[in-house]
Amino acid sequence: MALLLARPLYLAFRSWRNVETTRIRALLLLGFNYRDPVLRVPEVYQSLSALQRQDTLLMNSLSRSEFGPREVGLKTELNRRQVEIVGLFSLNNTIRADGTAIVSDQNFIRLNPGRSLDDISLGLITVEPGVKVDEVVQNLRQIMPATIKVFSRQEAMSRDREYWVKSTSLGYIIGVAVIMAFLVATVIVYQVLSSDVNERLHEYATLKAIGYTNLRLLTVVIQEALVLATLGFIPGCLLALGMYHAIFIATRLPVAMTVSRMLFVFALTIVTCSASGFVVARKVLVADPADVF
Template identity: 25%
Template sequence: MFSIALRIILYDKVRTLITLIGVVFAVALIFAQIGIYLGLMETASLIIDRTPGDIWITSKNNRNFDFSMPFPELKINRVLTAEGVKNAEKLIVTWGVIKQPQGGTEQVEIVGYNPDTGIGGPWEMKAGDVRDVKSGNYIIVDASSMKRLGMLEKGDHREIMSRRLKVVGISQSVKSFTTAPIVFTSYKTAQHIGGYVGEGETVFIIANVFDGYPVKDVVERLREALPGLDVYSKDEFSKKTRLYWTIETGVGFSFLITILISFFIGMLIVGQMIYNSTVEYLKEFGTLKAIGAANIDIYKIIFSEALINAILGYVISLMLTLASVKVYKTTEMVFTINTEVAALVFLITLVMCVFSAFISVRKIRRIDPALVFRG
């Protein structure tokens, strides 16, 4: 029956073209929405995911990476003495305003890390070294921030919250979901910028666990030892941050709505085209029933048509999406397309097209057998 469906599709070239355009647009839109959403979520938890640390300790009821309350840094001693903890490091994430040389300001997200270990600092340097922020008013800015902060180079100076800082390095691939440029500095300097985090305070403690100790058990132990703080495994905190931006900001909902709309538009287009084709071939399908085809044989033709449209439409959309990844990169947007996304969208496309074929099933079931004898 597949070959008959294929022949019908090849015979009705104009209808096939219109159907394919519909499927391609719907699927490409689904690809784009999922790719952009995942790209945004990737940036939302990027520093958590790229920082070598098994456990993240934050203030109580903290909801994400970007907006966290400070707490006493002495708590690190309780962390270090907990069974299974190999090492622990403090990290500050705070906000500041940077003055632009031509006037005006930009809000920046400041990340203060220990330059000796580099934990929480940039992981890919274009110029300079992660240790260069040590012992002074130094910063590392990310290459992706240049559009917002101007073309900075090593040796340039900028003022953040009335403190003059020297650019000692340029990092790469560090972006924030908030779209604010990320500026790295030393832990000590971050404590004194802006006044949000005070002397003797930190925003996060990142701990690593000895080999052989299950992270889950150490997390439980730290939760008992630090009742005033929240303790998460790296994965938990990454998910919590992504979930915050997905649910609390409505970003996830708006992406979901667009994906659903694309799905239904695609389903309507394919459904209408297959239905039209079914109506046009009603007499021929009636003839097939008369010459011995069971309803199931004709359903197979209809569903094969849907399947062929799905596969062709998907392949074209995938090629267009892969080609457009470069375009996304030029706009500094993170677009995530991987095997899992491709498989998910393929599944969505199949469901979309196969469900659309159900519109025609009722028509087939009710074909009047006497139809075949009408001239």
């Protein structure tokens, strides 16, 4: 198994002081060996010489405004130690971390008394071209002790996504909201279609009396349901795109409406409206023209 050397990455949440308000806020601190290319952030490697100085850091320009000014040369306190911002970088926030700073591994230890360089948060391994990542992961799991978890990049992303969806209150709330939206949409579409069918029940009865089959009448109702689905989806999609953009501007979280998600929502809208259409169509199918007139 051909591997490159593992490169360490250090993570910790530390208290950051806003120089304007003097308020304290938790900030995610990333530490790395400046000789290791572990971060895909070009601005970091443009400031390596400055990062080697004692008590210096790079500040995320996308951090929330609660962290105060983000200016090169600004001095403040991080974990009760005076530090200086020597550069800026751009990195989207996460749900847990709305502010980020990057330091060298030596400065990381200075800002975390009692912690050594052997206490690694993540060990990043790059495989050589042609080597299968899955095989590397399986081999490492057999070698490493049980206290060390080994994941591929995709497995780590899936694990993180599953944690937020299934193990936190946020995922539960969003799941319940989706179910409620589905049920409410079904009821609203049913009421609209039901009201329209009741107003035109004589016309449906006339069509039935002159020989229209139940399948043809069902098709008419379903077509109306599909028109409602399409007309409702377009403004709803535009509103969702606006909300996604507003959330990104406010939080700098990497949220976006993907094409696959958009298509899934449209398919779900079609299913919802079609289900309501089938239920409403029963009134037309069981209606007796003689009773209507």
